Amino acid sequence: MNYENSDGASVYVDYNSYDPYNKDGRYKQNFILKKYTDGWKIVKVENISIDQW
């Protein structure tokens, strides 16, 4: 978690994705989230690094 406040948050994510139609890859991203009345939503994805193979 990068930060969280009353109406927004930023979460650092690091995951591998296995995608037969494109390329497999390791994605490091920041998910920017916003708090709505019915919960948190991801509103933006910032790429930090993408290694595809």
Next chain:
Amino acid sequence: MIGKVIGNYKITEFIEEGGMGTIYKGTHIKLERTVAVKKLHQNLTSNPQFKERFLNEAKILAKLSHPNIINIYDFLEDEEQFYIVAEFVEGKPLDYMISNNMLSSTEQKIQLFKQILKGIGYAHISGVVHRDIKPSNVMIQNDEAAKILDFGIAKLSDSSRSLTKTGTKMGSLYYMSPEQVLGKNLDERTDIYSLGILFFEMLTNRLPYNTQTESDFELMNSIVSQEMPDINNLVSGLAPNLGNVIKKACAKDLSERFSTCEEFSAALDAMGFTFTETNTDFGKTQFITPDGGKNVSQKTVFVQPSQNTDDASMQTNQKSKKNGILIVSGFLIMVMIGFLIYVLTSNDIDSELNSRSEENSTEKSAGTNSKTSSNSSTNSSTDNTTTYSSEYSSSAALETARSFISDLGNRNFSSAYGKQRNKGWGSFDVFSSTKSFGGITSTNINEAL
């Protein structure tokens, strides 16, 4: 393949490798007519869905006859290979012309674009939606006639079958409409959107959204939710309404777009442009670039022809200026009042915050672990950011991110997007019908979120 005879056609030259097939130049043996021969990729012939799509392309094209649409001459099957024989177009693809700054004036761009509108408009009247409009699918002949190619993924409007739900990305993402990205049903207005993006690119030499990303996810999000930049802020000297015309064509909401190509074309006609080229620097259009305009790629000037239009425009501008002055004055007064209130009350807020802070530290030291930073209304005007350490891993925001990745890995798009439902992301039922992420079959989180 070169020299091979298929039906009445002799293959003479390789042209290019396309998304669905290889394109060759050929000659009709008896008529000596030059043709383009498209051969379906060998690795696709075993797939009945691709074969069907290939057949579909031939049938659709055969129904269309228009000067701005490539003509189809024949459809052939030979040694379990499929071929479409079509009109051979001498010219250059529009994407090549855009990237090489070969479109010299705004007038030329609009004239070419209106030909494209005519061709697609005709296809729409014939019940065909192209669904893959992009510059590389438009050839500009040497006589400046535009020819639209590749109706390969087009779908007859009255067809109940959907041929794009194959889990692969159809069309070029940059030109995809929000409803295509969301996997909704498409109609002619999808083409109107793509035409708007194509026109935007023709006029600005760039695409409206960030193309430097490697993430389809991010680009799709922009298409669905990000406001399109105003072309008039990117290119100076364009008629002010041109930006509005493009914005209307590219409205996120289908119902706000032009409903036909004729309407789109009429909106351009209604602006009544005349175009003049100038040899002086004064008055030329300068493309605004990130380097502050040092790399000026194209220069044109736009002139509105009608004096009446100018007068009306000036009156509107004067009215807008007056309104603007009133708004600015009102804003300044509000800022001053706000400042006075702040000065008068700041001591009280400070003391309140101090007392809250003391309360929080007391609670934490007592082991209550309460998350006042997320819910407190008083700290929103101050630094209300809390950095979470692993002890807060149960945060709802973290849980959202974690479950989103997890759902993607399980191919549970319905669930992944359902949890992200808001105006920008669309609803889960439409997201679930499109494999927006290509074919992700699994994901694993490398580090604990």
